[in-house]
Amino acid sequence: MLRIRLWQVIVVVLICAASVLFALPNLFSQKSLGESYPDWLPSQQVNLGLDLQGGSHLLLEVQIEQVLIERIEALVDDVRTALRGERIGYTGLKRRGLKVVFQLTTLENRDAAYDLLSDLDREVQVESNDGGAFELFLTEGAVVERKSSALSQSIEIIRRRIDETGVSEPTIQRQGEDRILVQLPGLDDPERLKRLLGKTAKMSFHLVDQTVTASDLARGRLPPGTMKLPSDDEVDDNGNPRFYPIRKRVMVSGDSLVDSQPTFQDNQAVVNFRFDTSGAKKFGRVTQENVGRPFAIVLDGKVISAPVIREAILGGSGVISGNFTTQTARDLALLLRAGALPAPMKILEERTVGPDLGADSIEAGKIASLIGLAAVIIFMLLYYGLFGIVADIALIFNLIIILGLLSILQATLTLPGIAGIVLTIGMAVDANVLIFERIREEVKGGRSPISAMEAGYKRAFTTIFDSNLTTLIAAVILYLFGSGPVQGFAVTLGIGIVTSMFTAMVMSRYILVWWLKRFRPKTLPI
Known part of the structure; x- marks a missing residue:
């Protein structure tokens, strides 16, 4: 245990140096990193979760x-x-x-x-x-297959819609048979996102039934194959929504869309769309055969517009016009690009965490971590003397390595994650305590310093490894079967277990072996 090769020392030094470099950006603000931080150094910071950064928490139910x-x-x-x-x-x-x-x-x-x-x-x-x-x-x-498929498809489409808005590090998870958990750290416009997620965005193109008179439409007397749909933004003289007699047959489905972009036409916000090859052929055939007839664009059961087909549209693209603002045109284009949800969504639960509350949580976590760190450092110093100083150095590097790994992995740090780090501070010195107590016993048994240290590390290793392995298994189970905050706790706990094994069994041992060979003490100050 005390024979250490040069390459092993170099590896440990490189790991510690890399951890410092990757952990360092977390001490600076985003503004400082962008302005004065050297470009050649790592600049990734730990991602903060919803409870630390602020944002929105939504629990959605899929109407399967x-x-x-x-x-x-x-x-x-x-x-x-x-x-x-x-x-x-x-x-x-x-x-x-x-x-x-x-x-x-x-x-x-x-x-x-x-x-x-x-x-x-x-x-x-x-x-x-x-x-x-x-x-x-x-x-x-x-x-069963359709329910599972609908939920999986809904999760994928929600992910696409959120990615289009630019929200970083969203959490989108399945819960039960028909629910989806969405957590969006740092979101500054939750109402807009609720509108985006609440829309099914199922678009289709239908012919308007011109055989239905206004009086028949008002009375609901419609021929088979025709349905009565309201306009999205048009109203009659009484302020009620205007209705259209729409043929039920879908002439072209929105599933054939491959792109949609907001643009302007005659100084009005519109949405430009484009079909795939199959959809373009259908669209061209329908417009060619129905020149002079109104062609309704239906979105989620409402008629966005019903323009008259002036000529055949063979290019596979078109324009959706209506009373759009720039924002609503952008949102509609986003929804059409992301695809239609297979079923409507219902928001069951909504929570919004303000950035001030998140900042308070971060400050409280810092204070708790510093108090825990200081208490452990003082205890180890008073109880084990020089050996305690070595354990304290290993403990500080343990925290640096944890922070560096979280930055490299771009893991999301939550409030329970901070609790995991605080717990790791206490657990990190457990291995050192076991080793040091074992060395004390060997010294009392009459062994020489080198022999006592050799036996202490060797005999304590099995106990340390077994205890950390069982805790690591628990952390893995928490991560696999938990969700949200529980997973955040499991991540930091698992990383902390691995790094504490490294700092206790490798780093502190290397330091003590160097001291032992350098000064050759006759007794161990422990």
């Missing part, structure tokens, strides 16, 4: 049942098309809850209809009775 309803409504159209194709008579075809129901007009076609619909979709289960009544619904496996 809406995904299933949309799938069943699409199944209604598939059933209608299939039955009409085989000329099988039916009546009362509709969605009832999460089922498609209808009644055959003649029982002779019961077996043919059953075989036809059974092959319609492997996700769909078909049931019928002797009276010719049919029910179609999704299998249990299909429901």
Whole structure:
């Protein structure tokens, strides 16, 4: 244990020097780093979490049942098309809850209809009775798969939307079967972000049904395949939203969009969009076949605009106009670029932490860390003398290495993370205490200084390793199964365990071995 090679000393010195360089930027403000800090030195700082930097905490619920309803409504159209194709008579075809129901007009076609619909979709289960009544619904496996897919897709789209806003180090995590936790440190406009996350941003293009009169529209007397949708910003003479008779058939889906950008047209904010190859062909064909007809752009169940098609648009791009401000045009373009959420979102919980409260938490954490550090340093100095000084040096470097690693890994430091560092301060000297007490016992047993130190480090190693390993396993479990603050605590605790092993078993040993060989004392001052 006391034989140390030169290359080992060089490695330890390099690790300590690198830790100092990477930890150093945390002593400066962002402004100082940008103005006077040397460019050739590392400049990454530890990221502060929501509770230290301030920001927003949102708990969102995905309305997953809406995904299933949309799938069943699409199944209604598939059933209608299939039955009409085989000329099988039916009546009362509709969605009832999460089922498609209808009644055959003649029982002779019961077996043919059953075989036809059974092959319609492997996700769909078909049931019928002797009276010719049919029910179609999704299998249990299909429901579970669609729910999981909707939640995963929602997380990805939320991440894209947040990334577009420029918020750094967001935390986006799944919670349970239908909830998403979003934490955004340093966010200065939480209301805007709530609007962005609350919008489904499902855009589609529909033809306006020109056969419906204004009186029929007001009374809700609409032909099959037509729906009544409100305008997003237009109102009538009474101040009520204007309504449009919109054909249900989606002519072009917003899923085909590949880009959207805010721009200006005739001094008015608009959104320019572009389709992929498939979407461009559909868009070109629809506009070519319907010149002179209104073409509605529908976003989340509201008509943004319904311009008349003047000529065929074959380039695969277009412009969305409306009563947009510069900010709303920018937000709409962002939403369309990020993609539509598969289901609406509901904000269940919202918390906002101000930067002043975060600054108070940082100050309290600093005070707690300094008090803990000072208490441990004084205790080790009084109780172990020279050996205590060596342990204190190792403890200070332990904190520097932790800070350097957090900066390198760009880990997020939270208030529980500071608690983990304070705990590490106490744990860091545990190994030294075990070693020093073991050396004392060996000295009392009559061993020479070199022999006592050799035996002390060798016999204490197993105990130190086992105790730190069990604590490290606990930290890993906390990180894997915890969330948010618990993970922050686990990160600093885990890093602290590893660095304390290094400083106690390597750094302090190297210093004591150097002192022992340099001064060759006859007794150990311990």
